[in-house]
Amino acid sequence: MQASALFKTFSAGALAFALAACGGQKETAPAAASAASQPAAAGAEKQEIVFGTTVGDFGDMVKDQIQPALEKKGYKVKLIEFTDYVRPNLALAEGELDINIFQHKPYLDDFKKEHKLDITEVFQVPTAPLGLYPGKLKSLDEVKDGSSVSAPNDPSNFARALVMLNELGWIKLKDGINPLTASKNDIAENLKNINIVELEAAQLPRSRADVDFAIVNGNYAMSSGMKLTETLFQEPSFAYVNWSAVKTADKDSQWVKDVTDAYNSDEFKTYAKQRFAGYKYPASWGEQAAAGAKAEAASTASAAK
DSSP, X not given: OOHXXXXXXXXXXXHHTOOOOOOOSBOSOOBOOOOOSSOOOTTOSOSEEEEEEETTHHHHHIIIIIHHHHHHTXXXXXXXXXXXXXXXXXXXXXXXXXXXEEEOHHHHHHHHHHHTOOEEEEEXXXXXXXXXXXXXXXXXXXXXXXXXXXXXXXXXXXXXXXXXXXXXXXXXXXXXXXXXXXXXGGEEEXXXXXXXXXXXXXXXXXXXXXXXXXXXXXXXXXXXXXXXXXXXXEOOOOTTOOXXXXXXXXXXXXXXXXXXXXXXXXXXXXXXXXXXXXXXXXXXXXXXXXXXXXXXXXXXXXXXX
Protein backbone atom coordinates (compact mmCIF):
# COMPACT_ATOMS: atom_id res chain seq x y z
CA MET A 1 0.00 0.00 0.00
CA GLN A 2 1.44 3.36 -0.99
CA ALA A 3 1.85 5.99 1.75
CA SER A 4 -0.74 8.26 0.20
CA ALA A 5 -3.24 5.41 0.53
CA LEU A 6 -2.06 4.76 4.07
CA PHE A 7 -2.83 8.32 5.00
CA LYS A 8 -6.13 8.32 3.16
CA THR A 9 -7.34 5.28 5.08
CA PHE A 10 -6.03 6.76 8.29
CA SER A 11 -6.89 10.31 7.10
CA ALA A 12 -9.01 12.48 9.33
CA GLY A 13 -7.69 11.07 12.55
CA ALA A 14 -4.10 11.28 11.44
CA LEU A 15 -4.39 14.83 10.27
CA ALA A 16 -6.00 15.82 13.53
CA PHE A 17 -2.89 14.52 15.24
CA ALA A 18 -0.60 16.76 13.25
CA LEU A 19 2.68 17.88 14.93
CA ALA A 20 6.76 17.33 14.43
CA ALA A 21 9.59 16.74 16.88
CA CYS A 22 12.94 18.07 17.78
CA GLY A 23 14.25 18.97 21.13
CA GLY A 24 16.78 18.46 23.70
CA GLN A 25 19.47 19.45 26.05
CA LYS A 26 20.25 23.07 26.68
CA GLU A 27 22.69 24.39 24.15
CA THR A 28 22.57 28.08 24.76
CA ALA A 29 21.78 30.34 27.65
CA PRO A 30 18.47 32.16 27.39
CA ALA A 31 18.56 34.73 24.63
CA ALA A 32 18.92 38.23 25.97
CA ALA A 33 15.43 39.23 26.95
CA SER A 34 14.32 42.79 26.31
CA ALA A 35 12.71 44.36 29.34
CA ALA A 36 9.51 46.11 28.44
CA SER A 37 9.28 49.64 29.73
CA GLN A 38 5.55 49.51 30.27
CA PRO A 39 3.72 47.36 32.85
CA ALA A 40 2.46 43.89 31.98
CA ALA A 41 -0.54 43.60 29.70
CA ALA A 42 -3.88 44.17 31.34
CA GLY A 43 -5.38 40.93 32.63
CA ALA A 44 -2.19 38.92 32.07
CA GLU A 45 -1.31 36.46 34.84
CA LYS A 46 2.43 36.87 34.32
CA GLN A 47 4.97 39.42 33.18
CA GLU A 48 7.68 37.12 31.79
CA ILE A 49 7.25 34.25 29.32
CA VAL A 50 10.04 31.69 28.88
CA PHE A 51 10.04 29.96 25.49
CA GLY A 52 11.86 26.74 24.67
CA THR A 53 12.59 25.78 21.05
CA THR A 54 15.08 23.73 19.13
CA VAL A 55 17.97 25.61 17.58
CA GLY A 56 17.13 27.20 14.24
CA ASP A 57 13.86 28.24 12.65
CA PHE A 58 11.58 27.97 15.69
CA GLY A 59 13.97 30.06 17.75
CA ASP A 60 14.28 32.57 14.91
CA MET A 61 10.50 32.96 14.81
CA VAL A 62 10.51 33.90 18.48
CA LYS A 63 13.44 36.33 18.19
CA ASP A 64 12.34 37.95 14.94
CA GLN A 65 8.59 38.32 15.47
CA ILE A 66 7.04 36.88 18.60
CA GLN A 67 9.29 38.51 21.18
CA PRO A 68 8.80 42.04 19.75
CA ALA A 69 5.04 41.52 19.46
CA LEU A 70 4.73 40.35 23.06
CA GLU A 71 7.00 43.08 24.38
CA LYS A 72 4.63 45.63 22.84
CA LYS A 73 1.97 44.12 25.11
CA GLY A 74 4.17 44.56 28.16
CA TYR A 75 5.70 41.10 28.53
CA LYS A 76 9.34 40.18 29.01
CA VAL A 77 10.42 37.26 26.83
CA LYS A 78 13.26 34.79 27.32
CA LEU A 79 14.29 32.06 24.90
CA ILE A 80 16.12 28.81 25.68
CA GLU A 81 17.26 26.74 22.68
CA PHE A 82 17.77 22.97 22.81
CA THR A 83 19.59 20.45 20.65
CA ASP A 84 17.57 17.25 21.19
CA TYR A 85 14.00 16.05 21.49
CA VAL A 86 13.95 15.04 25.16
CA ARG A 87 14.72 17.98 27.38
CA PRO A 88 12.16 20.58 26.13
CA ASN A 89 9.14 18.64 27.39
CA LEU A 90 10.81 17.76 30.69
CA ALA A 91 11.83 21.39 31.17
CA LEU A 92 8.26 22.49 30.47
CA ALA A 93 6.80 20.03 32.97
CA GLU A 94 9.42 21.02 35.58
CA GLY A 95 8.58 24.72 35.25
CA GLU A 96 11.83 25.83 33.59
CA LEU A 97 9.78 26.85 30.54
CA ASP A 98 6.33 28.33 30.11
CA ILE A 99 5.90 27.10 26.53
CA ASN A 100 7.86 25.00 24.06
CA ILE A 101 7.71 24.85 20.28
CA PHE A 102 9.49 21.99 18.53
CA GLN A 103 7.31 18.89 18.07
CA HIS A 104 4.49 17.21 16.19
CA LYS A 105 1.55 15.69 18.00
CA PRO A 106 2.44 12.00 17.61
CA TYR A 107 5.75 12.71 19.36
CA LEU A 108 4.09 14.82 22.06
CA ASP A 109 1.43 12.19 22.71
CA ASP A 110 4.00 9.38 23.01
CA PHE A 111 6.37 11.41 25.16
CA LYS A 112 3.86 12.70 27.68
CA LYS A 113 2.33 9.23 28.03
CA GLU A 114 5.72 7.59 28.59
CA HIS A 115 6.85 10.23 31.10
CA LYS A 116 3.41 10.90 32.63
CA LEU A 117 3.50 14.65 31.92
CA ASP A 118 0.50 16.96 32.21
CA ILE A 119 1.22 19.09 29.14
CA THR A 120 -0.89 19.78 26.08
CA GLU A 121 -0.77 21.30 22.59
CA VAL A 122 -2.14 24.77 21.87
CA PHE A 123 -1.49 26.04 18.31
CA GLN A 124 0.42 24.98 15.21
CA VAL A 125 3.46 26.75 13.74
CA PRO A 126 5.04 26.82 10.27
CA THR A 127 7.09 23.64 9.84
CA ALA A 128 9.71 22.54 7.34
CA PRO A 129 8.76 19.11 5.96
CA LEU A 130 10.83 15.98 6.46
CA GLY A 131 12.93 15.47 3.35
CA LEU A 132 15.20 12.98 1.64
CA TYR A 133 18.49 14.77 0.87
CA PRO A 134 21.41 13.67 -1.29
CA GLY A 135 24.41 12.16 0.42
CA LYS A 136 27.08 10.34 -1.57
CA LEU A 137 24.45 9.79 -4.26
CA LYS A 138 22.87 12.86 -5.84
CA SER A 139 19.62 11.70 -7.45
CA LEU A 140 16.85 9.18 -6.85
CA ASP A 141 17.82 7.41 -10.06
CA GLU A 142 21.18 6.49 -8.51
CA VAL A 143 19.69 4.32 -5.76
CA LYS A 144 21.06 0.80 -5.94
CA ASP A 145 20.79 -2.49 -4.15
CA GLY A 146 22.15 -1.99 -0.62
CA SER A 147 22.06 1.83 -0.61
CA SER A 148 22.39 3.39 2.83
CA VAL A 149 19.85 5.90 4.15
CA SER A 150 20.22 7.69 7.49
CA ALA A 151 16.98 8.40 9.38
CA PRO A 152 15.90 9.88 12.74
CA ASN A 153 15.93 7.28 15.50
CA ASP A 154 13.01 8.47 17.64
CA PRO A 155 9.92 6.29 16.99
CA SER A 156 7.54 8.91 15.60
CA ASN A 157 10.02 10.38 13.13
CA PHE A 158 11.38 6.96 12.19
CA ALA A 159 7.81 6.02 11.25
CA ARG A 160 7.72 9.05 8.95
CA ALA A 161 10.98 7.93 7.34
CA LEU A 162 9.58 4.45 6.68
CA VAL A 163 6.48 5.95 5.08
CA MET A 164 8.71 8.04 2.81
CA LEU A 165 10.73 4.99 1.78
CA ASN A 166 7.45 3.20 1.09
CA GLU A 167 6.28 6.13 -1.06
CA LEU A 168 9.53 5.98 -2.99
CA GLY A 169 9.05 2.26 -3.64
CA TRP A 170 12.31 1.37 -1.91
CA ILE A 171 10.54 -0.66 0.76
CA LYS A 172 7.01 -2.04 1.05
CA LEU A 173 5.10 -1.66 4.30
CA LYS A 174 2.52 -4.18 5.42
CA ASP A 175 -1.08 -3.49 4.46
CA GLY A 176 -3.23 -1.77 7.05
CA ILE A 177 -0.46 -0.52 9.32
CA ASN A 178 -0.78 2.75 11.21
CA PRO A 179 1.53 5.20 9.38
CA LEU A 180 2.07 7.21 12.57
CA THR A 181 3.53 4.24 14.44
CA ALA A 182 5.25 2.22 11.69
CA SER A 183 8.39 0.34 12.76
CA LYS A 184 10.91 -2.02 11.20
CA ASN A 185 8.57 -4.88 12.08
CA ASP A 186 6.06 -3.37 9.64
CA ILE A 187 8.37 -3.71 6.63
CA ALA A 188 6.93 -6.43 4.38
CA GLU A 189 9.69 -6.21 1.76
CA ASN A 190 12.97 -4.31 1.53
CA LEU A 191 12.84 -4.01 -2.24
CA LYS A 192 16.18 -2.21 -2.60
CA ASN A 193 17.84 -3.87 0.41
CA ILE A 194 18.12 -0.42 1.93
CA ASN A 195 20.50 -0.15 4.89
CA ILE A 196 18.64 2.18 7.26
CA VAL A 197 21.10 3.95 9.58
CA GLU A 198 19.27 5.28 12.66
CA LEU A 199 20.77 8.42 14.23
CA GLU A 200 19.84 11.24 16.58
CA ALA A 201 18.01 13.82 14.48
CA ALA A 202 20.64 16.50 15.13
CA GLN A 203 23.32 14.25 13.59
CA LEU A 204 21.49 13.68 10.31
CA PRO A 205 22.80 16.71 8.37
CA ARG A 206 26.42 15.67 9.09
CA SER A 207 25.67 12.05 8.19
CA ARG A 208 25.31 12.95 4.52
CA ALA A 209 29.05 12.50 4.00
CA ASP A 210 28.82 8.86 5.09
CA VAL A 211 25.54 7.60 3.59
CA ASP A 212 23.98 7.54 0.14
CA PHE A 213 20.91 9.51 1.22
CA ALA A 214 19.72 11.18 4.44
CA ILE A 215 16.20 11.71 5.70
CA VAL A 216 16.49 14.93 7.69
CA ASN A 217 14.03 16.75 9.95
CA GLY A 218 13.21 20.17 8.54
CA ASN A 219 14.38 22.26 11.49
CA TYR A 220 17.80 20.57 11.61
CA ALA A 221 18.14 20.84 7.83
CA MET A 222 17.47 24.57 7.97
CA SER A 223 19.67 25.24 11.01
CA SER A 224 22.60 23.46 9.29
CA GLY A 225 22.34 25.63 6.19
CA MET A 226 20.56 23.10 3.98
CA LYS A 227 17.77 24.30 1.69
CA LEU A 228 14.36 22.84 0.96
CA THR A 229 15.23 23.13 -2.73
CA GLU A 230 17.94 20.50 -2.16
CA THR A 231 15.46 17.79 -1.24
CA LEU A 232 15.05 14.90 -3.63
CA PHE A 233 11.71 13.97 -2.06
CA GLN A 234 9.43 15.48 0.61
CA GLU A 235 6.63 13.91 2.62
CA PRO A 236 3.29 15.16 1.27
CA SER A 237 1.36 14.64 4.52
CA PHE A 238 0.34 17.53 6.76
CA ALA A 239 0.11 15.15 9.73
CA TYR A 240 3.36 16.48 11.17
CA VAL A 241 2.94 20.23 11.30
CA ASN A 242 4.47 21.22 14.65
CA TRP A 243 2.63 22.54 17.69
CA SER A 244 3.33 24.58 20.76
CA ALA A 245 2.89 22.92 24.16
CA VAL A 246 2.15 24.33 27.61
CA LYS A 247 1.30 22.90 31.01
CA THR A 248 -2.36 21.87 30.87
CA ALA A 249 -3.21 24.19 33.77
CA ASP A 250 -2.00 27.18 31.70
CA LYS A 251 -3.90 26.38 28.50
CA ASP A 252 -6.66 28.96 29.04
CA SER A 253 -4.42 31.65 30.54
CA GLN A 254 -4.43 35.16 29.11
CA TRP A 255 -0.72 35.00 28.31
CA VAL A 256 -1.28 31.84 26.25
CA LYS A 257 -4.02 33.61 24.34
CA ASP A 258 -1.66 36.53 23.70
CA VAL A 259 1.08 34.19 22.42
CA THR A 260 -1.44 32.40 20.20
CA ASP A 261 -2.60 35.72 18.76
CA ALA A 262 1.00 36.69 18.00
CA TYR A 263 1.59 33.47 16.02
CA ASN A 264 -1.67 33.91 14.10
CA SER A 265 -1.31 37.62 13.40
CA ASP A 266 -1.19 38.99 9.88
CA GLU A 267 2.30 40.33 10.60
CA PHE A 268 3.60 36.89 11.54
CA LYS A 269 1.93 35.22 8.56
CA THR A 270 3.55 37.68 6.17
CA TYR A 271 6.94 37.17 7.80
CA ALA A 272 6.63 33.37 7.76
CA LYS A 273 5.64 33.16 4.11
CA GLN A 274 8.58 35.33 3.08
CA ARG A 275 11.22 33.86 5.42
CA PHE A 276 10.05 30.24 5.37
CA ALA A 277 8.81 29.65 1.85
CA GLY A 278 8.15 25.97 1.20
CA TYR A 279 7.17 25.25 4.79
CA LYS A 280 3.86 23.70 5.75
CA TYR A 281 1.59 26.16 7.51
CA PRO A 282 -0.95 25.75 10.34
CA ALA A 283 -4.35 24.33 9.46
CA SER A 284 -5.95 27.41 11.03
CA TRP A 285 -4.41 29.52 8.26
CA GLY A 286 -6.71 27.73 5.81
CA GLU A 287 -4.09 26.88 3.19
CA GLN A 288 -3.46 23.18 3.70
CA ALA A 289 -5.90 21.64 1.23
CA ALA A 290 -4.51 23.27 -1.91
CA ALA A 291 -0.90 23.05 -0.73
CA GLY A 292 -1.34 19.42 0.27
CA ALA A 293 -2.71 18.44 -3.12
CA LYS A 294 0.16 20.23 -4.86
CA ALA A 295 2.79 18.63 -2.60
CA GLU A 296 1.37 15.14 -3.01
CA ALA A 297 1.27 15.51 -6.79
CA ALA A 298 4.89 16.73 -6.84
CA SER A 299 6.06 13.90 -4.59
CA THR A 300 4.22 11.30 -6.65
CA ALA A 301 5.79 12.65 -9.85
CA SER A 302 9.25 12.65 -8.25
CA ALA A 303 8.92 9.08 -7.02
CA ALA A 304 7.79 7.93 -10.46
CA LYS A 305 10.97 9.16 -12.15
